[in-house]
Amino acid sequence: MTQVIAVAVITVLAVISPGADFAMTVRNSYLYGRTAGLLAAAGISLGVLVHVAYTMLGVGLLVSRSPAVFTVMKLVGALYLVYIGVRTFTARTRLDIDLSGPGGLSRTQALRTGFLTNALNPKTMLFVVSTYTQVVTAGTPLAQRIGYGLFMSLAHLVWFSLAALCFSHETLRARMLRRQAVLNRVIGSVLVGLGVALALTPAA
Numbered sequence: 656m657t658q659v660i661a662v663a664v665i666t667v668l669a670v671i672s673p674g675a676d677f678a679m680t681v682r683n684s685y686l687y688g689r690t691a692g693l694l695a696a697a698g699i700s701l702g703v704l705v706h707v708a709y710t711m712l713g714v715g716l717l718v719s720r721s722p723a724v725f726t727v728m729k730l731v732g733a734l735y736l737v738y739i740g741v742r743t744f745t746a747r748t749r750l751d752i753d754l755s756g757p758g759g760l761s762r763t764q765a766l767r768t769g770f771l772t773n774a775l776n777p778k779t780m781l782f783v784v785s786t787y788t789q790v791v792t793a794g795t796p797l798a799q800r801i802g803y804g805l806f807m808s809l810a811h812l813v814w815f816s817l818a819a820l821c822f823s824h825e826t827l828r829a830r831m832l833r834r835q836a837v838l839n840r841v842i843g844s845v846l847v848g849l850g851v852a853l854a855l856t857p858a859a
Contacts (some may be wrong), residue, residue: 669782670814675849680815684822685831689818691765692819705774705803706783729854732775736850744843762776
């Protein structure tokens with residue numbers, strides 16, 4: 656029971672902490688609508704499962720202890736965030752978007768943005784690896800280990816789906832779209848800033 660509580664508390668705190676996943680969900684939701692936001696949330700939860708899968712296979716521990724591999728993953732993730740941030744910053748300031756659909760973003764693209772944002776984020780990697788190494792022992796049943804991973808993924812899905820529903824709400828979204836030029840620059844700057852900060856974070 657202690658393990659379960661520890662995983663739950665750590666996961667919730669990690670999920671609600673503002674970061675690239677949240678910025679990407681907000682971006683998709685207000686620019687392209689509810690479907691795009693929810694698909695980004697689904698992509699984020701799938702990205703978590705990637706980290707869980709290689710952690711359970713023992714690769715995560717190896718990566719976390721290898722500065723070279725960590726640095727490569729960190730830079731790839733940073734470049735992706737900077738790329739999306741620049742695109743958002745320079746996006747057209749007026750969009751005619753259907754609130755019921757993903758707008759100018761296909762369903763595959765919406766899912767992919769969420770997935771890549773999370774899967775390429777070494778902070779999520781370290782969160783998953785550190786959580787498992789802290790609470791999982793040799794005696795922890797496989798089913799319980801899998802359950803921890805599924806809970807982490809579900810927690811991300813629920814939280815970011817709620818964020819998508821909030822920021823794609825018709826009234827709030829209409830107000831945000833009226834200030835689209837400013838919001839694009841704010842969100843774009845946040846994503847670029849996160850990417851740069853990620854690139855400069857020591858691989859300790």
